[in-house]
Amino acid sequence: MNKEEILIKTATEKDIIVVYDLVKKLAKFENEPEAVTAKITDYYKAFAERLIVIKIALFNDKIIGCTVSYDTFSTWKGKMFYLEDFFVLEDFRSKGVGQMLFDDFIGEAKTRDCKMVKWQVLDWNVGAIKFYEKNNAIIEKEWYNAKIIF
C-alpha cells in the first residue's frame, strides 16, 4: 500500500454505518466496549444537523480510518475545532494513514478559522501520545474529566 493509494474525503450519509462500526472498534481498543450507547440514528441526526464533521480514509474504496470532529468555542482561545474520534483499522496502522487524517483535521480547522484544536488521549496510549507530540501538540495532564450520563 502506497500513500498515493489513500484518499481522504468528507463522509456522506451512506458512510455513517461504517464509521459507527469504527467508533465501536475504537471503544473496544480503549477497553470500554460497552460504553457506546449512542444509536446509529443519533449519528444520522447529528450529521444532518451539521453538529459533526466526518472524514474518512479510503483504500480501494474501503473505509480504513476516520475522524469525527466538531466546531466549538474555547472561552480562552476563541473558535476551536475539536477531534472527538480518530481511528485507523489495525491492519492499516504505521503506514501514514493516521498522519494523513490528522493533517486533514488540522487543515480543516485552519479553513474554519479556528484558533485552536483540542482532543483527548488515554494516559496509557503511549503510541498515540508520541504521535501527537511529534505533531507539536501540547499534552496537559492536570485536568480531570467530569461527566453525568442521564
Add this chain to the structure above:
Amino acid sequence: MNKEEILIKTATEKDIIVVYDLVKKLAKFENEPEAVTAKITDYYKAFAERLIVIKIALFNDKIIGCTVSYDTFSTWKGKMFYLEDFFVLEDFRSKGVGQMLFDDFIGEAKTRDCKMVKWQVLDWNVGAIKFYEKNNAIIEKEWYNAKIIF
C-alpha cells in the same frame, strides 16, 4: 443574601462584556491569567452564531456568576451538553449560587434532549471536585488533554 434574591437567566448581548471579564477572573484563579487570548469580538460572534449558551446569576441586577456551555456530540453517548466555563465571584461563593447555576445547566441539557453532560476540573481544585462528586458526577483521571494553538 437569600437564595430567593438570586436570579438565573439567559444572557443577552449586553451581558457579554461582564461575562468576558468573569472568564478572565477564572483564568487568573486557575493560575493562567495570560491564557485568555480570545477577544470580546470572538464572544460576540460565537454568541450571534449560537455556538455558545451563556447563563448568568444576578443579585441586585449585578452579574455574580455565569456558565458558558455548548451543544456537541459524543460518539459514545450521542447528543451532549458541554460546560466550558463556570464561575461565581469570590464574595458570593458558598451561598448556593454555584448550585443554582449548575442545576440550571443540567436542566438545560435535559431540555435539549442530551444524553450526557461533560466538563473539566483541575486536579488541585479539591473544592470543585467535591462539589461535582456531591452532584453525582463521574470524575475520570485517565485522559490527557492535547491541543495545538495556531
